[in-house]
Amino acid sequence: MRGGMGNMNNMMKQMQKMQKKMAEAQEELAEKTVEATAGGGMVKVVANGSKQIVEIIIDQEAVDPDDVEMLQDLVIAATNEALKKVEEMTNETMGQFTKGMNIPGLF
16 A cells, blocks of 8 residues: 555656646746748747747838738738747647647647
8 A cells, every 4th residue: 555655656746846847948938039020021020938929020111001901911920920930839848748648728
């Protein structure tokens, strides 16, 4: 009976260690940024690892009062691409903790 409790305590320690490493990895991700562009670089969006948009840079040439829809489309495209890159970066970083586990909705 005693061996079972020892295994359980060891498993709990390993889980706590993994949780700490995961928290550290999430903090590191929050400090990283990715950038994406649209329209040949006319719109640039920078996002951080917390999936927050931290900067949008729009070239003056992209601002056409007669075609606001194009600018809106470029901003959306660059934003979606930046968020996609954040998701890929997150999966790459956090995937090391879930190798071999199938836990839906974990990240």
